[in-house]
Amino acid sequence: MWCPSAAATGDHVNRCSGPAGSGMWCRGRGAEVILSKNKNQNHSALRVKSRDRQHSASMFQARHVPLExxxxxxxxxxxxxxxxxxxxxxxxxxxxxxxxxxxxxxxxxxxxxxxxxxxxxxxxxxxxxxxxxxxxxxxxxx
Incomplete structure (x- = not known):
């Protein structure tokens, strides 16, 4: 769900209130961010859907992918x-x-x-x- 109370500013996104793993949406400057927890793994994933390439490049992504x-x-x-x-x-x-x-x-x-x-x-x-x-x-x- 979209969280209107999220204070998403600069290069970080403040947490929204809600149950863990609910897959909630937070909206920041130039990007939409979804926080979700994978049921099969013990870590949260952060995906960025960018409208501003330069802003999204500076955002932290929790998932580490080996460079190929x-x-x-x-x-x-x-x-x-x-x-x-x-x-x-x-x-x-x-x-x-x-x-x-x-x-x-x-x-x-x-x-x-x-x-x-x-x-x-x-x-x-x-x-x-x-x-x-x-x-x-x-x-x-x-």
Missing amino acids: IVLLRPEKTEEMERAVHLLQGHATVVVDLQRLDAAQAQRFIDFLAGAVWSLDGTLERVSEQVIVAAPMSVLLSN
């Missing part, structure tokens, strides 16, 4: 789905497009850009033929 970087060298556009599945699993994907012709490479980039946008991630061009797609939990800088 995967290099893909696709030979056909059907391999786009693998890149998206890796992103959904919180892996950073480096894509070398040299084996695709110009039209296929553009289609691959467009498809991946849509997936990155929907997952609130980041897409950066490293060189003419290499792009990096990162999930929300990874901050890319130039």
